[in-house]
Amino acid sequence: MSLPVIYVENLTRRFGDFVAVDHINFEVNAGEVVGYLGPNGSGKTTTIRMLLGLLEPTEGEATVLGFDAFKQTEEVRKRVGYMSQKFAIYDDLTVRENLTFYGGVYGITDKARIQATLELVGLKGHESTLTASLSTGWRQRLSLGIALVHEPKLLFLDEPTSGVDPTARRAFWDLIYELADSGVTILVTTHYMDEAEYCERVGVMRDGKLLAMDTPTNLKKSIITGDVWEVFVHPLEKGLEILSGLEGVERVGLAGDHLRVISSKVRKEAMLSLLSGGGLAVEKIERGEPTLEDVFLSLAR
Amino acid sequence: MNDYLVQASGLKKYFGPVHAVDDVSLQIKPGEIYGLVGSDGAGKTTTMRMLVGALLPTEGTISVCGFDLRHQVEQARSTMGYLSQRFSMYEDLTVLENIRFFAEIRGLSATEWLPRSMEILEFVGLDKFIDRRAGQLSGGMKQKLGLASALVTRPRLLLLDEPTTGVDPVTRQDFWQLVIKLVSARNGDGVSVIISTPYMDEASRCHRVGFMKAGKIITEGTPSNLRAQLAGRILELRGSPLHILRHVAHADPDVEDVAAFGDKLHIRVRADKAGLIMKRLPEEIKAAGGLLTELRAIPSTLEDVFIALSEDREFLPSPTL
Numbered sequence: 001m002s003l004p005v006i007y008v009e010n011l012t013r014r015f016g017d018f019v020a021v022d023h024i025n026f027e028v029n030a031g032e033v034v035g036y037l038g039p040n041g042s043g044k045t046t047t048i049r050m051l052l053g054l055l056e057p058t059e060g061e062a063t064v065l066g067f068d069a070f071k072q073t074e075e076v077r078k079r080v081g082y083m084s085q086k087f088a089i090y091d092d093l094t095v096r097e098n099l100t101f102y103g104g105v106y107g108i109t110d111k112a113r114i115q116a117t118l119e120l121v122g123l124k125g126h127e128s129t130l131t132a133s134l135s136t137g138w139r140q141r142l143s144l145g146i147a148l149v150h151e152p153k154l155l156f157l158d159e160p161t162s163g164v165d166p167t168a169r170r171a172f173w174d175l176i177y178e179l180a181d182s183g184v185t186i187l188v189t190t191h192y193m194d195e196a197e198y199c200e201r202v203g204v205m206r207d208g209k210l211l212a213m214d215t216p217t218n219l220k221k222s223i224i225t226g227d228v229w230e231v232f233v234h235p236l237e238k239g240l241e242i243l244s245g246l247e248g249v250e251r252v253g254l255a256g257d258h259l260r261v262i263s264s265k266v267r268k269e270a271m272l273s274l275l276s277g278g279g280l281a282v283e284k285i286e287r288g289e290p291t292l293e294d295v296f297l298s299l300a301r
Numbered sequence: 302m303n304d305y306l307v308q309a310s311g312l313k314k315y316f317g318p319v320h321a322v323d324d325v326s327l328q329i330k331p332g333e334i335y336g337l338v339g340s341d342g343a344g345k346t347t348t349m350r351m352l353v354g355a356l357l358p359t360e361g362t363i364s365v366c367g368f369d370l371r372h373q374v375e376q377a378r379s380t381m382g383y384l385s386q387r388f389s390m391y392e393d394l395t396v397l398e399n400i401r402f403f404a405e406i407r408g409l410s411a412t413e414w415l416p417r418s419m420e421i422l423e424f425v426g427l428d429k430f431i432d433r434r435a436g437q438l439s440g441g442m443k444q445k446l447g448l449a450s451a452l453v454t455r456p457r458l459l460l461l462d463e464p465t466t467g468v469d470p471v472t473r474q475d476f477w478q479l480v481i482k483l484v485s486a487r488n489g490d491g492v493s494v495i496i497s498t499p500y501m502d503e504a505s506r507c508h509r510v511g512f513m514k515a516g517k518i519i520t521e522g523t524p525s526n527l528r529a530q531l532a533g534r535i536l537e538l539r540g541s542p543l544h545i546l547r548h549v550a551h552a553d554p555d556v557e558d559v560a561a562f563g564d565k566l567h568i569r570v571r572a573d574k575a576g577l578i579m580k581r582l583p584e585e586i587k588a589a590g591g592l593l594t595e596l597r598a599i600p601s602t603l604e605d606v607f608i609a610l611s612e613d614r615e616f617l618p619s620p621t622l
Contacts, residue, residue: 039469136341163499165340165514166604167611170560177561181544193470194502200563215564237485253474254481256506293502296470
């Protein structure tokens with residue numbers, strides 16, 4: 001058995017009275033694509049900053065690629081790549097110049113390596129483009145290239161696709177899986193519930209605590225034990241009121257033009273007769289699929 | 302009098318050579334939640350800012366509640382509430398002082414503002430916190446105060462520019478409940494909401510959605526209608542090793558898109574080819590040394606639709622009329 005690439009035990013960070021990261025434990029194995037899901041301020045970036053050795057923990061320990069994250073920071077940083085959400089790329093340099101500059105920071109001067117990295121992230125043909133004129137999606141690729149130029153074994157991606165459109169996001173994830181196939185381990189933070197679906201395993205963070213960590217499928221199976229129903233009824237608000245009072249309903253919420261109901265006991269017929277009996281117009285009641293948002297809402301309760 | 306609360310046609314906004322908004326038309330009915338969906342730079346915020354009268358269109362016309370935004374901007378504005386992406390409040394003023402400030406600059410009189418503010422604060426659930434300084438509020442409460450400030454003049458149109466980016470799903474759920482209550486409050490005559498978002502799961506909560514890309518609305522419809530465009534064309538695959546499944550799927554000429562999702566793949570197949578592919582893929586995967594354990598058609602998502610449409614636009618010649 002090989003050692004985990006990331007090993008975290010009771011990791012805790014306080015800022016004054018505020019506990020940003022609260023006794024978290026997890027492991028990430030080689031070649032895994034792991035998501036770290038939570039809203040802004042839940043402790044995701046603080047965790048990554050500790051794993052990068054940029055921030056001392058208040059308690060606990062962490063090893064990254066077998067090195068102590070706090071005592072052997074140089075060893076760690078040589079071997080990991082970090083792509084941050086607000087990464088500075090020089091707008092007035094070209095794509096290649098940016099990559100060459102950041103390669104230099106890591107001591108990479110080999111031109112072939114720079115070119116290979118450009119090709120890896122799909123920027124071939126754009127080498128001489130001025131960075132200022134790149135779209136958000138292409139800038140993201142360049143940031144990724146910069147994080148990869150020293151061929152790290154482990155890549156931290158902090159909110160890598162915020163603000164890009166779904167097409168660019170999917171292309172980006174395709175690239176992430178190519179990297180994972182070549183043996184790079186990847187830890188991605190995100191606050192997008194639907195983006196976390198792309199990961200092999202997902203850790204759910206809230207208020208500094210790691211509430212759960214598993215595959216998206218297992219999280220849904222183990223946490224959403226009830227059935228998901230999509231109830232199309234008019235008027236919605238009245239429907240919400242009636243179903244909230246129905247015994248056995250674990251959760252009911254408004255979802256745009258319908259209600260989303262989670263329950264392991266209540267059957268379709270029961271909802272239908274109760275709503276129709278209350279004088280409401282029921283258009284249809286359909287089975288829905290559980291989402292990671294359902295998981296998060298259940299865990300946050 | 303027409304049936305639309307908002308009518309915008311041929312909206313364009315050019316910043317020098319940049320066509321931030323390029324021929325956008327919108328018609329919003331009373332009580333409708335309309336989602337403008339797209340990436341950063343797609344033109345969502347520019348569109349919102351023109352609708353709210355903060356930015357003059359290069360071309361095109363807008364009317365809100367029957368007021369022409371070019372000639373009757375004050376009247377039009379009095380019918381709108383706007384919550385911008387970077388909503389600012391006075392952190393050292395209390396909740397009530399903040400909302401009073403917004404009420405008074407919007408012209409509410411000394412006798413009007415208090416009952417109105419209390420009503421709105423109760424609606425958003427901040428009535429118990431009127432004496433708390435805004436700086437001491439949680440993120441979710443700040444957002445509710447922002448919403449309350451936008452609502453204090455009882456607008457008929459509410460514009461929300463990415464209101465829930467980065468917020469806790471629990472807060473987001475609360476926020477949406479408020480928005481939906483707002484539009485369904487007065488049947489047929491409820492508030493209309495235009496909301497911009499980069500989230501597809503948020504888009505699916507809207508009554509109608511317009512996908513924006515490069516300053517244009519590339520398609521528009523209800524979430525169900527949009528999803529129906531790809532009915533039967535999204536398949537889910539499970540098996541191992543996943544990278545073999547992925548490569549085989551990529552190589553199939555009738556597979557248009559492959560997305561890896563941790564322990565499964567979603568593929569989009571050409572129209573009318575699903576049956577064929579469901580027969581062919583298991584064998585192709587077996588021949589490549591992989592094992593397919595599950596293959597089924599699944600409902601398409603708005604994300605699938607957005608991606609399919611974007612590709613059409615980029616790679617296929619546009620139809621000539």
